[in-house]
Amino acid sequence: MAPDSRPGLRGRARRVAAQWPTVLLLGVLWMLLWGDIALGTFLAGVLLGLVVVAVLPLPSVGVRGAVRPWPLAVLVWRFVADLVLASFQVAWTALRPGPQPRGGVVAVPLRPAPDVLFVMTAELSSLVPGSLVVESDSAAAVLYLHVLDLAGSGGPDGVRRQTRALEERVLRAFGSAQALETAGLGPRGAAS
Amino acid sequence: MIVVVVVATALVAAAAVLALVRLERGPSMLDRTVAFDVLTTTIVGAVAVEAAWSRRTESIPILVVLSLVGFIGSVTIARFAAREPEEERRIRTREEVEAADAAREAAREAARAAGRPVPPIVSAEPENDDEERS
Amino acid sequence: MTHVEPGFWTTLADVGAAVFLLLGAFLTFSAGVGVLRFSHLLARMHAVTKPQVLGLILLLIGVALRLRSWTAVTLLGLVVVFQLLTSPVAAHMVGRAGFRTGKVAPEDLEVDDLSPDRPPSPPERLPREE
Secondary structure, eight states: OOGGGOOOHHHHHHHHHHTHHHHHHHHHHHHHHHTOOOHHHHHHHHHHHHHHHHHSOOOOOOOOOOOOHHHHHHHHHHHHHHHHHHHHHHHHHHHSSSOOOOEEEEEEEOOOOOHHHHHHHHHHHHHSSSEEEEEEETTTTEEEEEESOTTTTTHHHHHHHHHHHHHHHHHHHHOOHHHHHHTTOTTTTOOO | OHHHHHHHHHHHHHHHHHHHHHHHHOSSHHHHHHHHHHHHHHHHHHHHHHHHHHTOSTTHHHHHHHHHHHHHHHHHHHHHHSOOOHHHHSOOOHHHHHHHHHHHHHHHHHHHHTTOOOTTSOTTOHHHHHHHHO | OOOOOTTHHHHHHHHHHHHHHHHHHHHHHHHHHHHHHSSSHHHHHHHHHTHHHHHHHHHHHHHHHHHOOHHHHHHHHHHHHHHHHHHHHHHHHHHHHHHHTTOSOGGGEEEESHHHHSOOOOOOOOOOOO
16 A cells, blocks of 8 residues: 555544445445344444445445446346356366367457446456456556367357446446446447 | 155265265365265265254254354364465455556556457457457 | 155255255265366365355255254355355466466466466576376
């Protein structure tokens, strides 16, 4: 951490106050870890959460967006289906006899979007469409994905198409109206 | 149930042995990290199979802890292995992030005004891109 | 509602648990095979991110079906969430470190869009294993 971003006591208190959702979340997590739904446990968790947020500061990522239930359901459903499919594909690739397929690193240009959604797309894309994020450039919105079986994924263009489709599902599920506008997706299903 | 448990244990144990072989062979530290991650998961898997067999819940917290240990190990080693540029190692402040966003947006606007291709889009497949944006 | 045997649901849950346990163990095994058999670092990491994560999730579903207690299910759910959140991040960190330090040999890649944009710093390249 850079020394200049180390805040004073007052700045620290302000930051903790600004990150109250994180503290509440940590409290709930603590309650789940104890497996004990009780007010005392929750308060202890909130107390610990305050300490964590105060001592180990993280930059605020600025989550501004919407949650749309139907696109979210589509995203989750496709994610689970793709995860099962991709897992068994990799398992088969590992187990089958003979030479292994040739892989490659493909640059996938994504739509300009807020960092949170970019990260979410990156995380999901390393789990689902048979790819793995090697390098990401959030300023230029480019992901560099390694693909295990390039021919089986439809070549570099196939990989780009799949990843952009995944990104579109993420944006539709979580992006604010403005984010969708910036990404060129229009208000309601204008593109593809 | 006993047959299932025996088969599952055998598969998980075999995976652990394979991961151990990779752990020994390397060749690089990162390969060992990957193998160690698999090994951790096989331990989680073995504890899970045991819990399913005995139907006792005492070992579940072990699973929670182990599932995080593997992650912390991988990230720590990866962080040490990669010699990152000093500039990227730092956590950016909110002002810097906003400045970078503004600069990116300005560059895109300037490019659009000049009729040049918009920077964030890599020139890999411009036709496809235009089609999806319209 | 038709009458079912009192033990019907527990038997059904046990059978489901058995199926999930076997599938999960199989996927974990294939992750082990993949990590040993794939020829270079990036390919090996595919084995760690996909079959392993799903294998673990299936194993844990099997456990949850056997235990049938809410406390256990919430904890197991937490493990699944942690796995889904951490595994891609860990894989990305390792892959990036590997690429930047040149542990990925160009001959392993059919296509390489990254090296022209951001060439890896050439370090001591270890001999590649067959």
